[in-house]
Amino acid sequence: MLHNVNHLRWKIVALLVAPLTFVMTLDRTAMAVAAPTIQNELGLSIVEMSMILTIYFWAYAIGQIPAGRAAERFGSRKVLFGTSTLWSLMMLATPLGTSFAWLFGCRLVLGGAQSADWSSSVVALKRWVPASERAKGNALLLAGLYLGPIISAPLTAWTISRFGWHAVFHGFGALGLLLGAIWWFGYRDTPAAHPLITKEEVEYIAAGQPPEHTAARGALRRCLRQWRFWIFGVQYFLLVLIQSFYTTWLPTYLMRARGLSLKAMGLYASLPWVAVFVAVFAAGAFSDWLLRKTGSVYRARTPVAVSGFLVSALALAAASRADSITAVIGLLCLSFAAVGFVQVVVWSATQDLGREFAGVMSGWTNVWGALSNVAGPMTLALVVKVTHSWGSGMIVIGAAAACGALLWLFVHPERPLLRDDVGGPPAPVETGATTDAIGTAGVSRNDARETDADAGQVSEQNG
Incomplete structure (x- = not known):
């Protein structure tokens, strides 16, 4: 203590x-x-x-x-x-x-x-x-x-x-x-x-x-040659597809598809934002607890992200089919809260993966988020226009976002992207449920063994 x-x-x-x-x-x-x-x-x-x-x-x-x-x-x-x-x-x-x-x-x-x-x-x-x-x-x-x-x-x-x-x-x-x-x-x-x-x-x-090292030149170029760098960007694009619904179309959906008045819409549209605000605190505490208990970055990040993607997508699709406004708002709150869980894990993983390149890693991730903020609302609007159904648009967005759960199986946040450039794999560290602080690497022996096993493959990818 x-x-x-x-x-x-x-x-x-x-x-x-x-x-x-x-x-x-x-x-x-x-x-x-x-x-x-x-x-x-x-x-x-x-x-x-x-x-x-x-x-x-x-x-x-x-x-x-x-x-x-x-x-x-x-x-x-x-x-x-x-x-x-x-x-x-x-x-x-x-x-x-x-x-x-x-x-x-x-x-x-x-x-x-x-x-x-x-x-x-x-x-x-x-x-x-x-x-x-x-x-x-x-x-x-x-x-x-x-x-x-x-x-x-x-x-x-x-x-x-x-x-x-x-x-x-x-x-x-x-x-x-x-x-x-x-x-x-x-x-x-x-x-x-x-x-x-x-x-x-x-x-x-x-x-x-983790120990600090001098950043090697050409880090971004080497990152661009790694498939995990691209996977991480795409999964965030898919996550923001759902989030963009709440930032752009939610008020319109509640009024046009659900028949709410302007006053009622103002109240109901704010509830999912309250839900995600509360959810990020719960997600932070839960993910850190998992890290202390398991000593594994992989187990503290990947299962939370996969579950969050799936719950968010399924709840959004269910909301599009619900009859009562109470059920609709409840499911929308659940969907956005699950987005909050994934968001916490995503931005923790940018630091796990990037180490001293965390700034570039976060910038890269945000590029994909910005693109999704444009593509998401446009896609939903196009589907609604073609099908004349808001429900169809929400299901399409949810189905696409659900693919992010699959991509997270290949992210492996316990393996820094450029460990070759920053002095090799981190030293293994004993951690457990009673550990007060994770050591310099922030990974368990299991994570370190996975890192060692994969080092040759990534070194080859980095050229």
């Missing part, structure tokens, strides 16, 4: 990392909620407004891998401070112009700047949280992400009705600048460099980290 430890690592995650992710989601959602008001006031066409909304996601996707690499090279402190300042300034600048080109440009820069948030946060989490607590750390990070949609829409709508849409961008932009300044003064890229940390906590964090 830990003694004389102030648990600064959890204060860093909960009070610095997660709030920046939360304000990022506020900024991202603000334009979508304010779009009808802005379009009417400025006389923009539906095409122009759609371009303003979608350019954000293209810039966000393109910036993922470069932003991840920057976080690895220069540290999360500098990268996240600089980019949060830039995106907050873009929020403040948005109401200053009234032309299509001005709004388009502000959203373009906003998307590019915010692409650094998640990869920088993952790198920060990897450096501050030992392997035995990584799932709980990712749960806190995801909670900040999922809290945004719960709060942003009603807060933005209330602010617009009381003070106008300009106040939304000014308020959120000012909040971002404040949190960015707090981040700069409160965060350090290494735990040992923080003035408030205790020696005991530094040693505890260090004991749960």
